[in-house]
Amino acid sequence: MLDPEAVEAFLLIAELQSFTRAAGALNTTQAAISLRLRRLEEVLGQRLLERTPRHVRLTAAGAQFLEPAREFLAAGRRAAEIFTEAPARLSIGITHHLIGPNLSKLLQIVSERETGVTLQLRTAGTRDLLALYDAGDLDAVIILRHDESRRDCEVLMIENFGWFAAQDFALLNGMPLPLAIQPAPCNLRAMALKALGSHDISWREAFVGTGAISVAAAAEAGLAVALLAHKAAPPHLLEVGEKLNLPSLPKRDIVIISNVTGKRATSVLRRLVSKFQTL
Structure with a gap:
């Protein structure tokens, strides 16, 4: 047996x-x-x-x-x-800065095991996710930490960021850098503009969208350069920071805040987190 x-x-x-x-x-x-x-x-x-x-x-x-x-x-x-008992529910929020082409692989670890847990996934910006968590609408959130204001979080890993573009992207001499960027207020937008401003690099908004998926799509289409977390960057985009002489970017902690209880929901959350760290 x-x-x-x-x-x-x-x-x-x-x-x-x-x-x-x-x-x-x-x-x-x-x-x-x-x-x-x-x-x-x-x-x-x-x-x-x-x-x-x-x-x-x-x-x-x-x-x-x-x-x-x-x-x-x-x-x-x-x-x-x-x-x-009836199936448990687990409501998780993940910042849209970290959601990329590997989402299906993340969810597969749940679907393969029929845990009796209904998974609810919400993607949004950090501020919105924290508000939903604090209101009791989410059981756990996985977000990028940009300051030390929250003390109830656990660090999962450190994330790197880069400037990504299509393989055939070319920047004409003297032209402003076209950016695929998220609307304000957005921490990654602020990160990009601060880095470019510190090196006096001119830029323009070529595309404005919400979430890593949308700005990555604009980069894939050849419209612009996108600042992306490595975890969320599609594999066929190239990191072009060195090629275009763009400034290096700071790293950020990926943290989880959770109040999940119950054996089955806790087990699913542990599996998701372990898989998330490998993607």
């Missing part, structure tokens, strides 16, 4: 490509995760993962076992939840 906890550990390690992050998602230790995996491999008589100091990779047997493992875990959860 397969141990559901061991199968879950295998799936998380494979998904997050890290024993450490898998342990964090399951709120346990790396040693416990390793033990679960070893027992699963012993039961199956197959090595499922190759582990090096820098990488975790599926073996051929691991890749073959991946989909049956997902089906096994989902079936077990469906059976266990027949007589449980």
Whole structure:
């Protein structure tokens, strides 16, 4: 018989490509995760993962076992939840500065596991998300920290920013830098204008839109250069700061503020956060 906890550990390690992050998602230790995996491999008589100091990779047997493992875990959860309480809800806000092409990968970690939790996702600017959280409309928010005014947050990671443009973008000599930028008040807009102003670089608004997705689309269309978080930049855009002699940009903490309670909702939030940190 397969141990559901061991199968879950295998799936998380494979998904997050890290024993450490898998342990964090399951709120346990790396040693416990390793033990679960070893027992699963012993039961199956197959090595499922190759582990090096820098990488975790599926073996051929691991890749073959991946989909049956997902089906096994989902079936077990469906059976266990027949007589449980109504599905829980988890309302999360993520700043639109960090939402890019990897959103589907972030949500996949929930859809693959049928947790019995209804996920509500809201994207907006930091000010709006904090207002919704403080009003009790959101259970957790993931935002960029621009000051130290909030003390109830936990740092998830440090985010880098860059100037991004289409591969064939060219700036004519003497012309102002065309920017794809968000409307005021916006912290990233302020970051861009402060950096350009400190180097006396002339600029113009070529496109104004809300969220990283919209300004990235304008950059992809060749309209302008966009200031984007690395996490939100589409893979086919180029970072052109050095090429165009643009100023370097400060880093920002990505933080989470949460009042999530309940075992299932907390488990989903941990999984999402662990996956978010790898994207």
